[in-house]
Amino acid sequence: MKYYSPKTLEETVNIIDEYKETAALVAGCTEVLNRNDFFNNKKAIINTTEIQEIKQIEDLGYKIRIGAGVTFSEILNSKIIQDYNLALFNAVKVFGSTQIRNRATIAGNIANASPAADSLPPLIISNATLSLMSTQGKREIKLKDLIYAPGKTTLKPHEIITFIEFEKDKPQEIIFFRKIGTRKALSIAKASVAFKANCSSEKLSNVNIAYGSVGPTVIISKNAKKVLEKNVFNINTVEHASIAAFEEVSPITDIRSTASYRKIIIKNILIEELSRFCKEKPL
Amino acid sequence: MSIIEKSLSQKEDTVNITLKINKTEYNLDVKPTDTLLYTLREVLNLTGTKYGCGEGECGACSVIMDGNLVNSCLVLTVQADNKEVLTIEGYKNDELIQKIQNAFVEKGAVQCGYCTPGMIMAARYLLGNKNSPTTEEIKEAISGNLCRCTGYVKIVDAVESITNNSSDEQ
């Protein structure tokens, strides 16, 4: 087993090209070292933690760019993220533990493509795009088009994620991220909701809702979104939207939780979080 | 390592790295798949860092690497090349760790003691970055470290007793 620790993206894609599927790409290792078989049939370990180009969080004016190698702790300590992507900030706050956050990278979380990945719902509601690179060139895709099944991505062979870009939070927006886990730390989500909507008029607009852990991949709301955009924002509307949310998610029962519980808490997360922003008293 | 062990490992590729553990440099040939926890305990005989689960769920293996608290069971030793690593054995040159150790003893934060090195490293990381954490911040800081004996209460008491907020200091 050979080991490489390239310093540039160019070096990295060249080494990957040399080893192809026998290359084991690692960053924070917080996922891959839990798998007994990760190094099976691999001939080279390629460490990405020393690639300087992908370690920044940048405010590009109209959007934010995060390098693939940025850790969750760096995201949590970033004023840019706190100011411009509140949902991501709140998702990272409840991710794993201090030790895990100090190592886990944003690209690692994305590429692992778990249905329970905490960074995905907040990135998706901020219209995230990924920059990808291989020896064949560079391209961009929308994050929502990356993952098509648990653990499965549309990455081409030997392609790596280099940057993640997303739209900044705007003024007059309702934003929240809420996760219900198995406990308060070191916990995988049973269900999560990332929400963003413009609230400058009596109806919400530009509503973006992404649900995590309640489908094979992140589910992007169609119906709850429609209910909120078509009706005056009040308790009634929230109730109807929450029922629509209940109906548009398809969780499973597994070791952590049941399908029916997950559906109910998706509904109730919307009720609990959105009711805070309603101006009227209950009927 | 025994002679047989050495000859077996020469068949597999090793990487030459420099580890800086508690300000001491070690030049080692390690397998790329070795974890930092393994190297600390089995190669360098620094057994203060403990194995609890091997999957980052208990924090017993916590060390501070380049200023970051990490689970050493999830760090490949090769990734620690040329990085400063602080383990519990580094207390001799670290006044803050010594303060934490004394507080743990005084406040009854140690029972079986197996989680203790990891807890102390977590506390060291917190207090190295914040000298007046709130109680909630202390709980958050040790929430990646499991303890089955103490129920955490006296561990939090111990850390709290040496923050700048505490009346113990006055």
Added chain:
Amino acid sequence: MKVGAVMPEYKYIGKHIPRIDANEKVTGSLLYPSDAHFEDQVHIRILRSKYPYARILSIDTSEAEKLNGVIKILTHKDVPGLNAFGIAVQDQPVFCHDFVRYQGDAIAAIGAVTESVAQKALELIKVEYEVLTPITDPKFALTTNAPKLHKNGNILNEKHFSKGDINNALKESDYTFEHDYKTQRQEHAYLETEAGVAYYDEQQRLVVHAGGQYPHRDVKQLSRILNLPTEKIRVINSPVGGGFGGKDEITVQAYLALMTHLTKRPSKIFLSREESFISGGKRHPVEITLKTGVNKDGKLTGMEFKAISDTGGYASLGGPILNLTVEHSGGVYFFPNSSVTGYSVYTNSGYQVAFRGFGVPQSLFALETQMDEMADTIGMDRLEFRRINLLKKGQKGAIDNEFPLSIGSHAIVDAMAKGEIYNNREALKKTDCPYRKRGIGFSLGLQGAGLGVGLPDFADTKIILEKNGKFRFLVGTSEMGQGNATCFAQIAAEQLHCEISDIVYNLGDTGVCPDSGSATASRTIYAVGASVYYAAKKMTELICSIFNCTTFNIKNGVIYIDNTPKITLTELASKEKLETTGEFVVPTATECLGDGLPHILYGYSGHIALVEINTLTGETEVLKAECYIDAGTVINMQGLEGQSEGGFIMGIGYALTENSIVQDGYYVNPRFATYILPTALDSPLDIKTIAVDVYEDSHPLGSKGIGEVVFTTVAPAITNAITDAIGHRFYSLPVTPENILQVLELQDKTMEDSLCL
């Protein structure tokens, strides 16, 4: 904090003495068994059964033997003596030869130059199985249709007791209640997994150094397995990175002993967490049917109790554990009539062993839940209802047993009634949010301490004045974190009139320590502490007789008589060989109702918990707790609090999140990622521990053990609090957010109720 009473003036007993072993632990310099290693050690890995129940047709190690770096492979053929172990019943093979009876059953041990070679060799061993349908339901195991898992059938232990006329009593009662209860399999989750080394010492004894809870008994088990005389074997079982009962049975000791015995090289084993989950024993899941009768005046009339305890593939201590389940079925109350039945049943669902509480938490969950229901039905205050039914001295328990020694439940109820939570319950339960509901729950309980009647239960301690002027106490029980080493030092220093720094010790080493019995059954402070007291007292008397005085004082290593320095300890040691032993035999009942049945010494506890439920998510948070502990005379209050707080958080896990699930005989969640233990963020800091005023006359200092009572009554206090909050009673553990939300949805809360504006 003590509730009333005048204590003698002690220098160390009851005072704040930091743990004497804490320094080595905070520096990371203490070597646990998992830290021990030798240059040329043989690394051991165990091949374990793929199936929960199967016949072994053949075991072929030939391919594995050829692998470069393999030193020795052991199977049943290599066991020189008895290929079996078990504390009470030796029905568990060291290496399986005909059947495997649970998923973790051991089939072979591979010894190799490195762990990775051992792992590769493990994969090369070919085992041919005839896979059989596992028995997963203990009720099915009781039927004649079920295959016999052991030669005497599937019932390990069966108990029936009756008192008075239960049928008539229930018929005549104003109210009767009947429910089925179910408790789950709980994992000990000690942070240090099963591990250790074996080697030969200078006296050519085979030494096994592995975490455990009774080294002298481990020697006996190993002597049978190796067919070696006990003098040739030495076990060192201390320190331990957590035990809680899970290291009482032998775990890895046999593999270490055999490997070193047969290779003549040191050997080491260190189980991975997953292997520890799968191969290690768990708390017995128990199904209980409880029928109780009560009259309008609040007096209990009778109890009919039936328990089926799933002991898994092998016995270990399943028999005695059932005995305690049955013995404690009546809790702290007086039932004039009772019928109590229990079965401990073999299945292929894992393997169950001793775990803090030893069969009692299961009974108390059922009883304390039903006590609340009875109180609510007759309209009586839940604490008052408990008080008027407390068993008093002279009254007999559910299995017609006596309680001649101290009964702490009355003091506990008195203290609870004066406590902050009880007296402010309405205020504490207020929330300003319609979807956050709070509740307060109570529970009371007891725990038989010591091994009960019929089993040898004694402790010996030796004290030596060493040439360097230190008093060394030698005790056979291990320090697993309970803090008993510190308490023994306090007891010794108090009696010897010396300073704590004059005390050194050896624990858990059969090479030098006498047999002090097991570190289990809440007996170490009581029995071993007493033997330390007597050994120290004899030493003091010996010194007094040498100097013809009635007392003395030791300061800075100097003995003072009448405030005059007489001699230094080092000088005294050079002149005289001072060595004493102390003995204590645990008092037992006069009539034996079964192995270890009944106890006469009981510790008592009571818990009050304040919880808050988020009714939109079903999540429960424990906000505040009061832990009332009857410890008799408290040796070290900080130690008691530490155990109480730890026991409380372990109780939160048992009540709300922990469940080691076995499906069709297979472990579903054998990892910390999926077996949910409380982290610091899941644990309240507001936990008050109150030691109630009780003095146990049978102990020289009036003390009792508390290692189990700090846990045993926690879960029902929490589940009763949940019931208080949401008005629904739960009959099985754990009570998860899924369970709670299902109930709340059925309660049909309207959306207007659940909004918080």
